[in-house]
Amino acid sequence: MAKYIVKRIGLAIVTIWVVATLTFFLMNFVPGGPFLSEKAVSPKAMAALEEKYGLDKPLWEQYVTYMTDALHGDFGASLKQRGRTVMSIITSKFPVSARVGGLAVLAAFCIGVPLGCFSAMNRGKALDSFIIVVATFGIAVPSFVVGTVLMYVFSVRLGWVSSLGLKNWTNYILPVTALAFYPTAYITRLMRSSMLDVLGQDYMRTARAKGLNQIISLFKHALRNAILPVVTYMGPLLAYTVTGSFIVEKIFTIPGLGGEFIGSISNRDYTVIMGTTIFLASLIVLMNVVVDIAYKLIDPRIKLK
Amino acid sequence: MKKKVISMLLAAAMTVSMVSGTVLTVAAEETGKELSVQVGPNPETIDPALNSAVDGGNMLLHAFECLLTVDQEGKIAPGQAESWEVDEEDGLTWTFHLRDGLKWSDGSDLTANDFVYSWRRVCDPEVAAPYAETVLGMVKGFDEAIDGNLEALAVTAVDDKTLQVELSAPCTYFDSLAAFATLSPVQEATVEANGEAWAIDAATYVSNGPFYVTEWVPDSYILMSKNPYYWNADAIKLGSIRWNLIEDSNAAYSAYQNGEVLMIKDVPTEEIPSLEGNEEFHVEPIIGTYYISYNDQVEPFNNPLVRKALNLAIDREYVANTLMQGTYSPATNFMGPGWKDTDGTDFCEKANGGQPYLSATADIEGAKAALAEAGYPDGEGLPVLHYSTNDAGYHKVVAEYLQQAWKEIGVDLEVEIVEWSSFTPQRRAGDYEIARNGWVGDYSDPSNMLDLLYSSNGNNDGKYASEEYDAAMDIARSTIDVAERSAALHQAEDIMMADSACCPLAYYNDFWLQSPKITGAWHSAYGYWHFMYADIAE
Numbered sequence: 001m002a003k004y005i006v007k008r009i010g011l012a013i014v015t016i017w018v019v020a021t022l023t024f025f026l027m028n029f030v031p032g033g034p035f036l037s038e039k040a041v042s043p044k045a046m047a048a049l050e051e052k053y054g055l056d057k058p059l060w061e062q063y064v065t066y067m068t069d070a071l072h073g074d075f076g077a078s079l080k081q082r083g084r085t086v087m088s089i090i091t092s093k094f095p096v097s098a099r100v101g102g103l104a105v106l107a108a109f110c111i112g113v114p115l116g117c118f119s120a121m122n123r124g125k126a127l128d129s130f131i132i133v134v135a136t137f138g139i140a141v142p143s144f145v146v147g148t149v150l151m152y153v154f155s156v157r158l159g160w161v162s163s164l165g166l167k168n169w170t171n172y173i174l175p176v177t178a179l180a181f182y183p184t185a186y187i188t189r190l191m192r193s194s195m196l197d198v199l200g201q202d203y204m205r206t207a208r209a210k211g212l213n214q215i216i217s218l219f220k221h222a223l224r225n226a227i228l229p230v231v232t233y234m235g236p237l238l239a240y241t242v243t244g245s246f247i248v249e250k251i252f253t254i255p256g257l258g259g260e261f262i263g264s265i266s267n268r269d270y271t272v273i274m275g276t277t278i279f280l281a282s283l284i285v286l287m288n289v290v291v292d293i294a295y296k297l298i299d300p301r302i303k304l305k
Numbered sequence: 306m307k308k309k310v311i312s313m314l315l316a317a318a319m320t321v322s323m324v325s326g327t328v329l330t331v332a333a334e335e336t337g338k339e340l341s342v343q344v345g346p347n348p349e350t351i352d353p354a355l356n357s358a359v360d361g362g363n364m365l366l367h368a369f370e371c372l373l374t375v376d377q378e379g380k381i382a383p384g385q386a387e388s389w390e391v392d393e394e395d396g397l398t399w400t401f402h403l404r405d406g407l408k409w410s411d412g413s414d415l416t417a418n419d420f421v422y423s424w425r426r427v428c429d430p431e432v433a434a435p436y437a438e439t440v441l442g443m444v445k446g447f448d449e450a451i452d453g454n455l456e457a458l459a460v461t462a463v464d465d466k467t468l469q470v471e472l473s474a475p476c477t478y479f480d481s482l483a484a485f486a487t488l489s490p491v492q493e494a495t496v497e498a499n500g501e502a503w504a505i506d507a508a509t510y511v512s513n514g515p516f517y518v519t520e521w522v523p524d525s526y527i528l529m530s531k532n533p534y535y536w537n538a539d540a541i542k543l544g545s546i547r548w549n550l551i552e553d554s555n556a557a558y559s560a561y562q563n564g565e566v567l568m569i570k571d572v573p574t575e576e577i578p579s580l581e582g583n584e585e586f587h588v589e590p591i592i593g594t595y596y597i598s599y600n601d602q603v604e605p606f607n608n609p610l611v612r613k614a615l616n617l618a619i620d621r622e623y624v625a626n627t628l629m630q631g632t633y634s635p636a637t638n639f640m641g642p643g644w645k646d647t648d649g650t651d652f653c654e655k656a657n658g659g660q661p662y663l664s665a666t667a668d669i670e671g672a673k674a675a676l677a678e679a680g681y682p683d684g685e686g687l688p689v690l691h692y693s694t695n696d697a698g699y700h701k702v703v704a705e706y707l708q709q710a711w712k713e714i715g716v717d718l719e720v721e722i723v724e725w726s727s728f729t730p731q732r733r734a735g736d737y738e739i740a741r742n743g744w745v746g747d748y749s750d751p752s753n754m755l756d757l758l759y760s761s762n763g764n765n766d767g768k769y770a771s772e773e774y775d776a777a778m779d780i781a782r783s784t785i786d787v788a789e790r791s792a793a794l795h796q797a798e799d800i801m802m803a804d805s806a807c808c809p810l811a812y813y814n815d816f817w818l819q820s821p822k823i824t825g826a827w828h829s830a831y832g833y834w835h836f837m838y839a840d841i842a843e
Contacts, residue, residue, distance in 0.1 A: 251555070
């Protein structure tokens with residue numbers, strides 16, 4: 001397995017390099033620049049700014065400089081939020097997004113998996129149909145609708161929780177719910193169909209025939225096999241969710257990383273675009289490796305090569 | 306055993322870094338009342354030299370104080386300087402006398418030398434301040450200073466309490482600039498010790514205004530507390546101001562509805578019809594105009610008659626009051642209310658002999674006649690025209706309206722929606738036919754907006770070039786005779802309106818929700834809210 005991990009890390013580095021290179025050139029080919037505003041900045045000020053940040057150099061030179069610095073762990077300073085480094089933006093905002101997103105994924109997993117199992121065990125019964133309807137609804141309704149409705153009901157109408165920021169634990173309830181809505185529904189459905197598949201297998205019939213307790217057979221024998229598709233989904237889900245949702249963060253005024261992804265692109269804040277992209281890419285690659293290892297642990301028949 | 310490992314692994318993966326990070330700190334203990342407001346999202350910067358945005362400017366207004374200030378009536382009033390005078394002969398030497406015992410928010414003394422340092426810093430190419438030329442371009446030695454020789458800037462501290470500025474050309478509105486946030490004093494010690502990062506951390510953010518920053522959580526809030534060292538601290542009633550950095554207007558509206566904030570600038574436009582007549586909903590003008598630029602150098606827009614026809618075909622009343630729900634006012638001049646004439650009255654009162662240049666409603670007959678005179682009767686022979694805009698606010702509905710309005714005189718229009726970051730450079734490069742445009746004044750002297758049509762101005766997006774116009778603006782720039790200057794400025798507006806150099810559509814207003822509990826606050830034509838002397842009624 002060590003060999004496998006080394007290989008995967010090597011591959012990961014190549015992947016991240018490709019992503020970084022593509023992003024670097026793509027963002028520079030898009031029209032616009034970081035120092036634009038409705039009102040024109042005087043040519044002298046513009047020249048001074050470009051010189052300060054090295055944007056007056058040829059693109060390939062900028063690329064080499066950036067990559068060299070990045071390899072040394074220097075992701076530069078934000079071009080728009082003067083005085084802030086890209087690292088400080090990520091390290092101050094990622095924990096906020098990670099807390100909200102991590103809780104949402106945890107909730108989705110803890111609710112979605114049992115719900116899916118439950119649904120599969122009661123296949124065709126009213127409870128199953130009910131869960132399916134709710135899950136379909138959850139998949140169809142986007143997070144900004146859920147977020148807005150939650151905010152309107154619990155914050156504006158009922159006044160139970162504050163709608164601003166993350167002052168105490170109650171502030172987490174609404175955004176976490178909004179974020180967890182879709183993945184919970186998705187995991188429920190994934191778990192249900194995968195569980196149905198497993199329940200139809202011969203060994204499950206044998207277990208039942210032997211008179212094993214239904215709950216024990218479900219958790220000891222079925223779950224381990226049925227959960228694999230959910231684990232596959234968890235990797236990218238986790239990576240995306242802990243890095244923040246632009247929309248949910250806007251609705252609940254959460255100072256997370258999600259806003260930086262979108263904001264940096266529309267601001268053409270080149271260094272922040274690069275930093276956040278490399279960060280997200282690394283996280284996704286890492287999660288995929290974790291998922292692969294989790295596979296191996298869940299199902300020893302899987303060989304990691 | 307294995308199952309345990311798996312569950313631990315999953316749990317570890319899911320909580321990756323949930324454990325890290327600090328819990329957001331709740332505001333430190335304050336004395337006095339805290340006012341919670343929203344005037345915009347997270348400012349990019351609150352460094353006076355670097356800021357170029359209105360929301361950032363609004364924060365600076367409370368954290369800093371310039372030599373002069375703008376009072377509730379829009380007049381220039383004493384600030385850190387208690388008096389000032391200008392050499393009457395040539396209008397080139399301005400002298401400011403500072404108050405006694407001025408202090409920074411850290412308690413150290415503030416002297417005229419601090420202004421010298423700060424103003425030089427604005428010119429520093431290393432700082433690359435976007436407003437350097439606007440606020441100091443007329444000061445002697447500016448050109449050398451902007452190239453790096455900062456000592457060349459003719460700003461001197463005669464003594465600790467006297468600041469003298471020598472101009473290279475007269476600037477009758479230099480008092481407005483002395484009240485402009487870019488020229489706020491910054492403390493040399495903290496700036497030199499911390500570099501650009503001095504302005505992102507409350508601990509190093511030393512200021513001299515009625516409030517000082519005690520906490521800034523980006524994208525969440527900026528907390529300012531009363532500055533006990535401010536010269537007029539006795540008049541400050543609030544203990545602190547919390548600027549909620551909310552980007553989403555619906556979020557702002559929710560926070561207002563449940564009473565968490567007492568004032569919000571970003572009101573969702575879809576709520577406006579339901580707010581009409583509500584005493585908490587305010588609409589007030591700011592100096593600025595929403596207008597359309599024609600690319601005056603390309604056919605058919607190089608023909609003033611075509612521009613005139615297009616200008617006349619628009620029902621500005623409908624645009625401002627129906628399409629824009631009354632959040633704008635119909636623009637019948639280029640220069641709207643709030644711009645100050647040289648005698649301090651509203652510039653538009655005397656414009657065009659007191660008459661509006663354009664009718665608020667459409668003049669279809671006049672438009673058709675102009676189009677025919679231009680050689681395109683009923684639009685025959687005109688190609689399909691293209692209108693470029695970004696998609697924000699009312700831009701798209703205005704574009705659709707233009708299509709419909711110009712159709713009536715036989716002009717076909719295609720609308721191109723361009724992303725904002727691409728739109729601005731495209732418009733500046735003249736890579737368009739007709740484009741949305743707009744300007745909000747930095748200070749209330751009319752030259753601030755009339756300069757837009759000066760042939761060599763960097764913001765002259767329409768590439769309007771008129772020798773007559775330039776000549777009138779040159780007079781306005783060089784004379785110190787107020788009557789002559791006023792006449793020249795009015796003449797300039799007459800020329801550009803007669804030429805239909807661009808198409809004024811609507812004057813900007815600010816519209817906001819404010820609880821009646823807030824007393825003593827006011828909104829200025831510059832688009833700022835002044836809360837420094839505010840209080841909260843119980």
